[in-house]
Amino acid sequence: MNAPTVDVHAHILLPEVEALVAGLPGLAQARALDARRNGAAALAVSGAMVREVVPRATDVTLRLAAMDAQGVDVQLVSPSPSHYHYWADEPTAEKVYRLANEATAAHCAQAPDRLKGLGLVPLQHPDQAVRALEHALDMGLSGVEISSHAPGRELSDPAYEPFWTRAEQTGAILFLHPFGCTLDERLDQWYLSNVVGQPTENAVALSHLIFSGVLDRHQELTLIAAHGGGYLPTHIGRSDHAWSTRSDAGAGCAHLPSSYLGRLYFDSLVHDPHVLRELVRAVGADRVLLGSDFPFDMGTGNPVGALLAARLPDAHFHAVRGGNAAALLRKD
Known part of the structure; x- marks a missing residue:
C-alpha cells in the first residue's frame, strides 16, 4: 500500500528524431501509407491534437506538474x-534508435526519481535489435518499446530469437505498443484505425508470441502489453479452444494459451471498469499495471480514478496502482 503510484504508459515526443528523418527517401511513402490507413478526417484531428500536447510531451516541468495533478509519482x-520509422534503411535506423535513446535518457535524467525511460529498437532490421537494446540499457533506460510487427515480419519470426534471448538475460522491460493497423482502408473512417486497430494489433502480436512458442523458449521475458493486451485476454477462451481442438493451432506452443497470460504484464488502459475487472480476473492482479497513454487523447487524464472505478479489492487496487510496477523497476 506504500508503493508509489506508477504509470507505465506515458510518452515523449522527440523533435530531434523527426528532424533527422525529414526529407529522407521512404518517409513520404510511409506517411502516404499512414494517411491511407487512417483517413483524412483522422489525420486532421490528430494533427491538431499532437500540436496541443507537444509542451507536455517535451517539457519535463510541465510533465511533472501534470503527474502531480494526476496523483502519479513515477x-x-x-x-x-x-x-x-520502421521504413528506414540500416544506417538511418541506427541513427534513429541512438538519437531516440539518448534524448529519452536526457529527458528522464532531469527528474531521475520520477521518470524512468524506454528506448527504441529497429524491428525492421533484426540484426540491429540486440545492439539497440544494449545501447538503451547503456544509456540508463529500463528497456525498449516495440510495435506489434515490422514490415514483412511478425514477432514470431525466428530472426528475433537473439533479441528475445538478450532481453531475457538482461531483464530489460519490453513495452509492446502497436503503431498503425494492417487492416488498412477498412478502418479509415471514424478513427477506427486506432479504436479497433490498436486492440486488434495487440491481440495479433501476443498471439504470435504465444502460439509460436516464443514464450516457451523465453520464459523470463518481461513484456508489458499496452491497452490491456487488446482483445486477447478477455477472449482467450477461443484461443484455448483452438489449441485443444485443432492440430495446427496446438503445434507451436506447449500449453494452453491462457496459461501464458500469467507470464506477461498488461496496462490498465481499457476505458471500461468492467473490462478492467475482467482483465484482472483473466491475467491476475499481479500482472496489471497502471497506464494512461499520457498525454494523448486516446488515454486518460485520470488513471487512478479509472482504476478506482473498477472497484477492485484493496490489495489488488494497490498492486495495480503501483506495487507491481515498482517491483519491476526495482529489478531494473
Whole structure:
C-alpha cells in the first residue's frame, strides 16, 4: 500500500528524431501509407491534437506538474510510436534508435526519481535489435518499446530469437505498443484505425508470441502489453479452444494459451471498469499495471480514478496502482 503510484504508459515526443528523418527517401511513402490507413478526417484531428500536447510531451516541468495533478509519482516514459520509422534503411535506423535513446535518457535524467525511460529498437532490421537494446540499457533506460510487427515480419519470426534471448538475460522491460493497423482502408473512417486497430494489433502480436512458442523458449521475458493486451485476454477462451481442438493451432506452443497470460504484464488502459475487472480476473492482479497513454487523447487524464472505478479489492487496487510496477523497476 506504500508503493508509489506508477504509470507505465506515458510518452515523449522527440523533435530531434523527426528532424533527422525529414526529407529522407521512404518517409513520404510511409506517411502516404499512414494517411491511407487512417483517413483524412483522422489525420486532421490528430494533427491538431499532437500540436496541443507537444509542451507536455517535451517539457519535463510541465510533465511533472501534470503527474502531480494526476496523483502519479513515477512515469515509465517511452517514445511516441510515431518515432518507430520502421521504413528506414540500416544506417538511418541506427541513427534513429541512438538519437531516440539518448534524448529519452536526457529527458528522464532531469527528474531521475520520477521518470524512468524506454528506448527504441529497429524491428525492421533484426540484426540491429540486440545492439539497440544494449545501447538503451547503456544509456540508463529500463528497456525498449516495440510495435506489434515490422514490415514483412511478425514477432514470431525466428530472426528475433537473439533479441528475445538478450532481453531475457538482461531483464530489460519490453513495452509492446502497436503503431498503425494492417487492416488498412477498412478502418479509415471514424478513427477506427486506432479504436479497433490498436486492440486488434495487440491481440495479433501476443498471439504470435504465444502460439509460436516464443514464450516457451523465453520464459523470463518481461513484456508489458499496452491497452490491456487488446482483445486477447478477455477472449482467450477461443484461443484455448483452438489449441485443444485443432492440430495446427496446438503445434507451436506447449500449453494452453491462457496459461501464458500469467507470464506477461498488461496496462490498465481499457476505458471500461468492467473490462478492467475482467482483465484482472483473466491475467491476475499481479500482472496489471497502471497506464494512461499520457498525454494523448486516446488515454486518460485520470488513471487512478479509472482504476478506482473498477472497484477492485484493496490489495489488488494497490498492486495495480503501483506495487507491481515498482517491483519491476526495482529489478531494473
